[in-house]
Every structure is written in structure tokens, then in C-alpha cells.
Amino acid sequence: MAKAATEKKPVVKKKTEPNKKALVKDKSKAKYYFTAKNSVKVVQDRSGPKANKRVKYLVDTLVEHLHAFIKEARPTMDEWMYGINYLTRTGHLSTDWRQEFILLSDVLGISMLVETLNHDKMSGETESTVLGPFYVANAPQYHNGANICLDGKGVPILVYGKVTDSRGQIIPGATLDVWQANEDGFYDVQQKGVQPDMNLRGVFTSDNKGRYSFRSAYPRHYPIPYDGSVGDMLKALDRNPNRPAHLHFMVSAPGYEKLVTHIFTPDCPWLKDDAVFGVKESLIGDFRMVDDAKRSAELGFPNPFYEVEWNIVLSKA
Numbered sequence: 001m002a003k004a005a006t007e008k009k010p011v012v013k014k015k016t017e018p019n020k021k022a023l024v025k026d027k028s029k030a031k032y033y034f035t036a037k038n039s040v041k042v043v044q045d046r047s048g049p050k051a052n053k054r055v056k057y058l059v060d061t062l063v064e065h066l067h068a069f070i071k072e073a074r075p076t077m078d079e080w081m082y083g084i085n086y087l088t089r090t091g092h093l094s095t096d097w098r099q100e101f102i103l104l105s106d107v108l109g110i111s112m113l114v115e116t117l118n119h120d121k122m123s124g125e126t127e128s129t130v131l132g133p134f135y136v137a138n139a140p141q142y143h144n145g146a147n148i149c150l151d152g153k154g155v156p157i158l159v160y161g162k163v164t165d166s167r168g169q170i171i172p173g174a175t176l177d178v179w180q181a182n183e184d185g186f187y188d189v190q191q192k193g194v195q196p197d198m199n200l201r202g203v204f205t206s207d208n209k210g211r212y213s214f215r216s217a218y219p220r221h222y223p224i225p226y227d228g229s230v231g232d233m234l235k236a237l238d239r240n241p242n243r244p245a246h247l248h249f250m251v252s253a254p255g256y257e258k259l260v261t262h263i264f265t266p267d268c269p270w271l272k273d274d275a276v277f278g279v280k281e282s283l284i285g286d287f288r289m290v291d292d293a294k295r296s297a298e299l300g301f302p303n304p305f306y307e308v309e310w311n312i313v314l315s316k317a
Helices: 002-006 020-032 039-044 053-073 077-093 100-107 110-118 229-236 293-299
Strands: 156-165 175-179 201-205 211-217 246-252 259-264 288-290 305-309 312-314
Touching: 039 053, 077 100, 077 229, 100 110, 100 229, 175 211, 201 211, 246 312, 259 312
Parallel strands: 156 305, 156 312
Antiparallel strands: 156 211, 175 201, 175 246, 246 259, 288 305
């Protein structure tokens, strides 16, 4: 009995419960560590509480699609570095008169996609297209009827029309900024010292009846700059570098959306293979050859000459 009374009971060790708070803490840390699987979320979650909502949305969407591209294409380290150097070179090629990044956006169809998505609610307004890399601000202002062809090259053309809204109401005082390449297929900024400065550029204003007019040269097709990073990509893809013949317009008026558009000639062989995807069927003009000695003399043109009527319809802002 004494032995039984003094006998010690076996000690049963209690099971230790895991520290739930510690587990939660450790688990929460996992989102900070980058893996291929969670790469998008890790990057997106780094934004702070004061982030600009629109910027965050744009960057988050960009990250999502860029990471998806990398995971699908699986570029090598050499290819990744080539891409970095390619973008660096594109930046170095960009100047006040040559915008290689806009050109890159153009040939990838990005410029046209942005234009199209931002002008998809059309009700008879003139369609938009790409700005292009050779727009120059502060072109000379001219009276209607002036001649912007300063080098005297090419077949002369009279361009005229009116500016209205979608209901046909005239818009007096609209500003029309126009520019184009010359007979040799170059813009003035591409041939400094060869072409006169501001050749084939001008700013016009619609009159009290909404009308405008100017004299110029029949546009020619031309290759986009092919000696830089964009040209290298087009060559590697065996793509055509040519743009169909066109005139550029940028039209604005108080109370209306700014319009960036072209007029394309109907006889150009590159209409269906524009290097920057800028052609829309509605933008192909009706260019007519005019054989009229009296009219050509009045315009100061040799006979015959071309003319095109191009009426512009703006969207309400």
C-alpha cells in the first residue's frame, strides 16, 4: 500500500498549439516575395495608399500584360538586353523633328488603336487617323487661297472645302493646320538646307461661311524613316515601310473636339499596305484632274492641275 501511495503518475506532456498569430504573420510576408507565379500581384501591391488612381490602373494593367507576354514568349537574357538597348536607341534617335517613339507606336498599330478607341462614337463626323512623327507646331499662318508649296516641285493642286458639325451647321473661325511631304517624298524637317523651312506647311482659318482653301502640290507616297530602330524591326519582319500619298490635317474650333486626319489619294499603290495602318476608306479623297487654262491662270498654276474638295465635320466637345 505504501508503495502504491508513493508511486508517481506518469507525466503527460500537453500538446503545444501552434502560434496562430505567428503563422498569419509569416503567411502575410509571402506576398512580398517574388515568384513567377505571383509576379503580377507582387508588383501591383507595391503601390502606396496615396497612389493616383488612374496612374495605378494604367500601370497595373501594363504590368499584367507585360508579365503575361514574358511568361508566354520566355525571352532569353540576351533578348531581354537587346530589347532594353533597342528602346534606349529609340530614345536617342528622337529629336525635335524626328520622333522615333511615335514611329514605333505607329508601326505597331498602337497609335491607330488609341485613335480609333477614342473616336468610336461617330455620327457622320470626319474620321481621325494618326498624327505621324513630322508634325511641327507654329507653322506660318496664311490667308485662304495661299500656296504652301515653297519649292515649286510637283503637280499643283487646289484643296478646298468647308467645316461643319454633324448637323450641317457651318463652323466659322476653325483652325486648319496642314502639312505634307514634297514631290521627292520628304518633309521639310528631313531635308534641312535642301527644302525651304516650313515648306508644305500652313495654318488656315475657315471664313464666315465655314470655307477654307489653299494651294499645294499633289501628294506622293514615301517610306517612313528606315535608318533607325523602327526600320531595323520592319526589315526583320519583312514589312513594307511605305506610307500612301496623303495630306495631313489638324482641325480645331472652340466647343469641338480636335480632329487629326488625312486625305489619301485614290491612285496610290500603297493604300492597302500602309506601314502605320492609317488608311480608312472614308478618308480617300476624290482628286480630279482639271484641264482649264482660264482657271489655271487665275490660280497661278500651269495647266492642267488637280483639285480636291474636302469637307470636314467636327464632333461636339
